[in-house]
Amino acid sequence: MRFDVAFLKSCSAISDLPLDAIPEAAILGRSNVGKSSLLNSLAGEKGLAKTSRTPGRTRLLNLFDVNSGKLRLVDCPGYGYAKVSRVEREKWGALIEPYLAERPNLALAVLLIDSMLDPQPLDLDLHDWLRGHQIPSLVVATKCDRLSGNQLPTALRRLTQSFGAQPLAFSSVTNAGRDQLRQSLLVKPQGNGVV
Numbered sequence: 001m002r003f004d005v006a007f008l009k010s011c012s013a014i015s016d017l018p019l020d021a022i023p024e025a026a027i028l029g030r031s032n033v034g035k036s037s038l039l040n041s042l043a044g045e046k047g048l049a050k051t052s053r054t055p056g057r058t059r060l061l062n063l064f065d066v067n068s069g070k071l072r073l074v075d076c077p078g079y080g081y082a083k084v085s086r087v088e089r090e091k092w093g094a095l096i097e098p099y100l101a102e103r104p105n106l107a108l109a110v111l112l113i114d115s116m117l118d119p120q121p122l123d124l125d126l127h128d129w130l131r132g133h134q135i136p137s138l139v140v141a142t143k144c145d146r147l148s149g150n151q152l153p154t155a156l157r158r159l160t161q162s163f164g165a166q167p168l169a170f171s172s173v174t175n176a177g178r179d180q181l182r183q184s185l186l187v188k189p190q191g192n193g194v195v
């Protein structure tokens with residue numbers, strides 16, 4: 001399957017975003033959940049999106065073209081990092097909220113959840129908020145390489161119960177789930193939840 005990814009630009013304000021009709025899939029989730037790594041895995045290119053052990057690394061909306069205008073992926077800043085100052089948190093909201101609420105191009109929110117952790121209130125809140133705004137969402141369970149054979153189905157069941165939708169198990173290390181995610185993104189973006 002052709003899935004060619006190229007960096008387009010970083011935006012610090014909604015007014016920097018391109019004005020066109022290309023559908024966008026936003027990559028959302030807590031700081032350190034693996035958003036930039038997932039983007040690199042999708043691209044098959046390690047250094048494309050900046051990854052870091054230090055949470056809160058991505059602070060801008062980073063735009064990536066897929067297949068020359070078929071789709072745009074938007075790597076978003078993470079939320080929920082305790083050490084981030086109040087001002088930083090407010091900046092996150094000031095950028096992300098209008099993006100999610102008002103961006104006409106937004107076709108799908110890809111919500112990343114750490115498969116190692118219990119569902120977190122902030123993730124459930126965002127999932128509810130997306131549903132309330134009728135934004136289709138696709139829940140992706142990241143870092144599934146860290147779970148053993150029977151831990152993974154247990155974790156997926158727990159997430160399914162919490163989010164009311166079966167998450168896609170993904171690993172940027174083994175690339176598990178990559179082809180399925182590429183396919184879901186290219187075939188008219190659709191969520192796995194009830195909108």
Ligand SMILES: Nc1nc2c(ncn2[C@@H]2O[C@H](COP(=O)(O)OP(=O)(O)OP(=O)(O)O)[C@@H](O)[C@H]2O)c(=O)[nH]1
Pocket residue numbers: 029030031032033034035036037038050051052053054055056057058076077078079142143144145146170171172173174
């Ligand atoms: N084992 C494992 N580690 C992962 C995986 N995905 C990401 N990581 C690690 O998790 C850390 C954070 O990854 P990032 O991709 O930078 O996370 P992010 O969500 O973009 O973080 P922010 O930009 O700070 O919000 C890095 O140390 C990655 O190497 C995965 O699938 N498996």
Ligand SMILES: [Mg+2]
Pocket residue numbers: 035036037050051057058075
């Ligand atoms: Mg990042």
